[in-house]
Amino acid sequence: MTTTTPETDAAAANALDVESLTVSFDTDAGPLDAVRGVTIRVRPGEVLAVVGESGSGKSVTARTAIGLLPPTAHVSGRVVLGGTDVSHLSDKQWTALRGKDVAMVFQEPGAALDPLCTVGSQLVEALRAHPAAGGRRRTRAEARERAVELLDAVGIPEPERRWKFYPHELSGGQKQRVMIAIAIANDPEVILADEPTTALDVTVQAEILRLLLDLRDRLGCAIVLVTHNMGVVRDVADRVVVMRDGVVVEEAPVDELFRSPAAEYTRALLDAVPALAPAESLRPVDRTGPPVLDVDRLVVEFPGAGRHRFRAVDDVSFRVHRGETIGLVGESGSGKSTIGRCVAALQRPTSGTVTIDGEDLFALSRRQLRDVRRRIGFVFQDPATALNPRLTVGDCVAEPLVVHGSTRGAAVRRSVEDVLDSVHLPKGVVDRYPHELSGGQRQRANLARALVLGPELLVADEPTSALDVSVQAAVLDLFEELQRRHAFACLFISHDLAVIDRLSHRVVVLGSGGVVEEGTPWQILREPEQEYTRTLVASIPGQREL
Known part of the structure; x- marks a missing residue:
């Protein structure tokens, strides 16, 4: 010493x-x-x-x-x-x-x-x-x-x-x-x-x-x-x-x-700190047409010790229409991320169906599934493991464009720079590697990759968890602007209830893999019926008076 x-x-x-x-x-x-x-x-x-x-x-x-x-x-x-x-x-x-x-x-x-x-x-x-x-x-x-x-x-x-x-x-x-x-x-x-x-x-x-x-x-x-x-x-x-x-x-x-x-x-x-809104202000959503996403009686089980099987998702159902955001909340291990992975066809359910634009994901051939996946954007929770460390940030963001062949040549670079700018990353990061970015910058690059194809459905698994409050506010503003412009449906998974309150049209509360209650943000976050939900709301940080 x-x-x-x-x-x-x-x-x-x-x-x-x-x-x-x-x-x-x-x-x-x-x-x-x-x-x-x-x-x-x-x-x-x-x-x-x-x-x-x-x-x-x-x-x-x-x-x-x-x-x-x-x-x-x-x-x-x-x-x-x-x-x-x-x-x-x-x-x-x-x-x-x-x-x-x-x-x-x-x-x-x-x-x-x-x-x-x-x-x-x-x-x-x-x-x-x-x-x-x-x-x-x-x-x-x-x-x-x-x-x-x-x-x-x-x-x-x-x-x-x-x-x-x-x-x-x-x-x-x-x-x-x-x-x-x-x-x-x-x-x-x-x-x-x-x-x-x-x-x-x-x-x-x-x-x-x-x-x-x-x-x-x-x-x-x-x-x-x-x-x-x-x-x-x-x-x-x-x-x-x-x-x-x-x-x-x-x-x-x-x-x-x-x-x-x-x-x-x-x-x-x-x-820039998000807070629960003082009054109900829902943006109108047309639910008369067919839903973009229909999750019906979804069950997901994983093998356990011996003959024991762990049920991570237990008979969950909900729908998301065009231009609508469903907020999925619950404690860690409640099944939120597993549902998101099923919706993105990254996890096969034990039973139940996941339907996107009328197509049952798990009844499709690999070629058909590839076409459907082009319409789904996914923002992963952990940006450090979501971005390939051997590729530049520009190549990571461009990957969906290259894989699906929708853009070629110099147009790929222009599309990447445009989407990086939209998530408030400078053009200079295109040629840098993920480890050269801060945690928040990596998450913004992760968001850019999900948006680059203009998806009909966005699955966002804790997309703002690594962002500081000012960038979070800017990204949420951007999110609302993009959804108004393109009317994509969104499954928004988050533990930040103030963010859920701001973005969601409806909120689904999960506990132990099942639905505890469902309703508008105002109903769920201000007038919850279940004790589990009341405990979630009471735990929101920053509520003490100075």
């Missing part, structure tokens, strides 16, 4: 000090300045929220504080952890530090978890990497017992059974909970949480935030919360640092920031 000096002793009262940090990256287009002269101080037991638009440098700052930058990064400035300057640690020294003194919850659990190992074995590895209390290394049996306890603590159902699951067998929200369990396994002094609730429904989001705050209260650890969710910031943060273009534009206690933000940029961020 690096020896402390009088200079670092001056910062020993803080859990984390980032001083005059500057980070740049080598790219094919030249150096890219991601962070410029950032200074952040975090006290023990404090929750500091770092907010800003995608590309503002907030995640780069957090990764620098745990030594996880790529070789292309050039860093100047200092990082002091618990009074110890860690700016120039070796890889071996960082390995001893990570997980024990400082831990990180990553933004994209699908990319962070090892797909070849069970989630339990990954937890055991984290637990045995550092000594337990008293300096003794846990046995494998002790680590397995603790792994089950951690999975239970973060809300994984049936932890004794699911600790043997592989990541692909869990929902997006469940994978994120596993990541949080790994991060808190060794009771670190500082937790860097990079969008820790992005993939979680509102009830689990509230549980996870309570869990992190409980850990803070019990151990006095500091939490650095990197997020674009201003509702979460309002609920849990003590102080807020606002970043833009790699610099800090404002820093203030949370109540002061929400009550009277000093920077114009901060005011714009707060104005």
Whole structure:
């Protein structure tokens, strides 16, 4: 470990000090300045929220504080952890530090978890990497017992059974909970949480935030919360640092920031936060004609242990007409994403039918299905795994055009640039690779690929979950504009009830794979009949009064 000096002793009262940090990256287009002269101080037991638009440098700052930058990064400035300057640690020294003194919850659990190992074995590895209390290394049996306890603590159902699951067998929200369990396994002094609730429904989001705050209260650890969710910031943060273009534009206690933000940029961020509308305002939809999408008595089961079969979707029916948006909501594991995959013909149901424009998807030949798929756009939940890392962003977005042969030559490039512009990505990203974009930028590229063919039906699985609030507002405006112009039908899957309220004509609430209730957004979000729905609505973040 690096020896402390009088200079670092001056910062020993803080859990984390980032001083005059500057980070740049080598790219094919030249150096890219991601962070410029950032200074952040975090006290023990404090929750500091770092907010800003995608590309503002907030995640780069957090990764620098745990030594996880790529070789292309050039860093100047200092990082002091618990009074110890860690700016120039070796890889071996960082390995001893990570997980024990400082831990990180990553933004994209699908990319962070090892797909070849069970989630339990990954937890055991984290637990045995550092000594337990008293300096003794846990046995494998002790680590397995603790792994089950951690999975239970973060809300994984049936932890004794699911600790043997592989990541692909869990929902997006469940994978994120596993990541949080790994991060808190060794009771670190500082937790860097990079969008820790992005993939979680509102009830689990509230549980996870309570869990992190409980850990803070019990151990006095500091939490650095990197997020674009201003509702979460309002609920849990003590102080807020606002970043833009790699610099800090404002820093203030949370109540002061929400009550009277000093920077114009901060005011714009707060104005872009979606909220439940004060009055019912449904856009008219013509339901007299045949539906674009008809889901009838859909059942999806997956194999389980022995003869047990897990029913992920249980007798679900709904219709979506031209120009209509159906919002599909429910807790993680409720069956939302499985239904979306069935609608896109990516998952075969056990029984029931999925009909698009009168054609039963699972009664079609492969050639017929290919023609129908051209009319379906799909926005995946996890942009890190949805975009091919070996292709440029332009090639990823162009792929549907090439596969279906609808556009050729120079017209492909023009179409790609137009759709990237429509989702507020600059033309320069065409020749960059997905790993060179921020998480929010990758999600916008994912959205662009779904829209490039002008689909009749759009299946959107958490399409704004990785977007900061200002870009989210712009994308939602764009979505409404495109739907008015092209009248495509949409199945919109989301845990953000304010977004569902804004876009949906009708809302279907799912619980344990079945429909709990269905109605207009006003009925579901303001006058729910079922206790399950009332719990969802009560968990919407950012509702406390200042």
